[in-house]
Amino acid sequence: MENKRKHRANSCLLSLRLLIGKKILGAVGPHGVRVSSSRMIKGPCAAPELSALKYVAEHTSIPVPKVFNTHYYDDDIYIEMEYVRGMSLEAAWYHGHLSQDQKKYIITEVAGYISQLRKLEPPREGIVASASFNEALDHRVGSDSFGPFTSHKGFHSYLRANVPIEDCNKVIGPEVTKCHSRRYRSCFTHADIAPRNIIVDNGKVSAIVDWQFGGWYPEYWEYTKAHYGQIDCPEWYDGLENAMERYDDELKAEQTLWRRLDEPQLLWRGREDLIPTLDLE
The missing domain is CATH 3.30.200 (Phosphorylase Kinase; domain 1)
Structure with missing residues (x-):
């Protein structure tokens, strides 16, 4: 009581x-x-x-x-x-508050922060999970939390709505087969690096915010997610392309999945017992 x-x-x-x-x-x-x-x-x-x-x-x-x-x-x-003072990079960029040198400096800062995330050691290679190794969240996958996954193989199967890898060429596309057959490191990932989630003040980054999708993902996820729901800001993407590690094959594969199987979580409703879970014991 x-x-x-x-x-x-x-x-x-x-x-x-x-x-x-x-x-x-x-x-x-x-x-x-x-x-x-x-x-x-x-x-x-x-x-x-x-x-x-x-x-x-x-x-x-x-x-x-x-x-x-x-x-x-x-x-x-x-x-x-x-409460972090400043304005979003999106607003500063669009309203002309930044010089070209400041834009380049900010992109370099962001790339450095992404590099720090990628150097963090996961508790186990292959996991897809939140920072606390529990369920993750990413609206690319669906509106509800998912996982955690024991392996990238399980996560990729989830993204394909369980389409077997041997049928992937015919059902989804060879670019997906190619990438989902590769081995990747697990990297800590913000998973929504975009100008709206970067606060700037006096031409420098004062905070990176909105970490709701943050967690352990395959190493390409930061790069491909930076292009998901892409905004009309070519300068930002050109700068980011030059500042961070690129995954062109994986971006093509993800773009195919975005068109054909975006938010695959919807297709798993009622089949949750088939999804592998993470056991760190």
Whole structure:
């Protein structure tokens, strides 16, 4: 009974803080509200975002919002985090707030941060999982969490809706067969590197945000996902192409899957027992 009262009181306090914050200080993006000059609360959030923020802050020098507290309301997670001053790279780029030299510098910064992620050691090669080795989330796959997977082979089978690799040429395309037959390293991945998720101030990156898709994926995933839902900003993509490791074959394979089997999770409904799970024991 005492725990229920405490939970109810905390939920009421959270609701009040969000209401007052939104009215006085305003919203931050579609899911955030400023609650003080230096803090905001974002939610509802998926568990992978919380674990990714903490993991990246602990293991890299990548600027990410500091996590102060975690709140739970109606089974949803709300993260109280640092409010990072600045504007999105997307807004700065489109509205002419950056010089050409500043654009090049920012792209180099971002490439360096991606390199830090790629140097992190996974607990086991081949896994596809969140930072805490639990279910991952990526809207390229579907709106719900998925995995964790024991191997890239299992993850690739999931992306193909279980089409056997020997039938892949005929059913999906040879470019997919080619890439899904290769071996890859597991790399820690933001999985949504885009100008909207990069905060800049005075011509430098002040934070990389929105880590809800962050986790362990095949090494090509960062590159291909950077092209998923591509925005009309050729300068950004040209710069990124020159600054990070390219996976042209994998991009072709993913583009085929985006056209033919985007969000394959929908095809797995009712067949979840066939999906391999991760066991780190």
